[in-house]
Amino acid sequence: MDPMPAKRPAAPFAPLDFQLVLLRRMADHNPDLVEDARHELGVSVADMREANRRWQAMLHAPRARPAASRHRSVLGAPESARERRIGDLTCEALQWPVPLWPDLRFEVLLAPNGVVWNEWLVRAPGAPAPALETLEDLTPWCCTVDEAARAFAPARPLEGTAPTRWGLAFTAPDASGVPHACAAEFTWGLLQRVGVEGPVPGRAEGPGR
Incomplete structure (x- = not known):
């Protein structure tokens, strides 16, 4: 009976794989943007799943490296x-x-x-930081947590739904200057979507306030 072929060792986890891990978390909110990015990187859905599987295995290994060492190794x-x-x-x-x-x-x-x-x-x-003045400027992936917080201060942190997610509550005007209460969601620090709760009574603001 022929011996079983030796299992090929997995390739080192590379920066490309790490980008796939970032995208995997963002797919819940913006699958179309993630799909475009996946094609830009030239990888398959299976590649993304495998990268995420390997990353999770590293995180939960019995002798997992500290986060900083893990990032340096990758x-x-x-x-x-x-x-x-x-x-x-x-x-x-x-x-x-x-x-x-x-x-x-x-x-x-x-x-x-x-x-x-x-x-x-x-x-x-x-x-250059993005110009953030109105609700219409808050498009997916346009800004980071810190940029949104500065543009629409005072912003209040919200508890994220996962360790890689953050939230911000703030007031932002629409293009006509009507202020709205907003709740923005971020994944890995990048804006994913903004929920608009409605106009804020008794306030009027204009773009570029």
């Missing part, structure tokens, strides 16, 4: 590493390029003890 050395002040504490911000979104960076914030505080997409240093 994405390589960070493009930048700098100190950032958050309240009374100083953390380290590590950033990696994401080819699918050239104007964004994947950022990991490390506490002084090495614990990861946050991991999400942010605007790349020097890249």
Whole structure:
């Protein structure tokens, strides 16, 4: 009887696979955008599923690496590493390029003890921020959590429905200047959709307030 062929070792988990993991979480909200991105990357639905399966296996392995080490092993050395002040504490911000979104960076914030505080997409240093003035400007994937919070301050954080999701509540005017109460949902820090609860009585704002 012929021996069983040796199982080929899986290829290393690469930056392309990591981008598929980001997209997999976004498919719940914007399947059409994810489909376009998948074609741009030249991968199949099965490739995306497999990348997500392998990522989850790494996360839940008995001897899983710390998050920062895992990102370094997958994405390589960070493009930048700098100190950032958050309240009374100083953390380290590590950033990696994401080819699918050239104007964004994947950022990991490390506490002084090495614990990861946050991991999400942010605007790349020097890249122009989107002009956010009205509801019509808030299209899927157009902005990050921080950009929306600054544009429509004061914004209130909302609890996300998963570890990779965030929410913001704020008031934004429509194109005619009527303010509306909004609840925006973000995945990996990137805007996915905005729920509009209705006009805010007794207030009138104009674009570019």
